[in-house]
Amino acid sequence: MFSSERFRLLLAERGISQAELGRRIGIAQATVNKLATGGAYGTKYIHSIARTLRTSPAYLMGETDDPAPDAPYVEPERPVQFVTMQVALPSEEALATMFRAMLRILPENATEDERAQILARRLPAALSQLRDLAP
Known part of the structure; x- marks a missing residue:
């Protein structure tokens, strides 16, 4: 403001x-x-x-305390906001099937960290496919 x-x-x-x-x-x-x-x-x-x-x-606008015309913009710290949502999870068997499919695509020579990164990248897509298959 x-x-x-x-x-x-x-x-x-x-x-x-x-x-x-x-x-x-x-x-x-x-x-x-x-x-x-x-x-x-x-x-x-x-x-x-x-x-x-x-x-x-x-x-x-009060976004910086430095009045210099070329003062760098500093992103203000924003407080962490927590959100609670009710989520309907698929059955345990459906989740197990999804995880087995995800594990099959992992390279055997990948480190644990690399495998974790791959799984983290693919999880949203895998979950969306579960949602698409839900009755």
């Missing part, structure tokens, strides 16, 4: 009035005022505003 506080501070630091910024980028002073007072959550002019204020859009 657009940070009106950062926006106001940069305007003051750069000595640019709201009216002057509006003239430079071609928007109404009232629009600039909405951004400065928190009356707007964003703008399609974010790149023009950032360039004029010698900062980055990411800084104005």
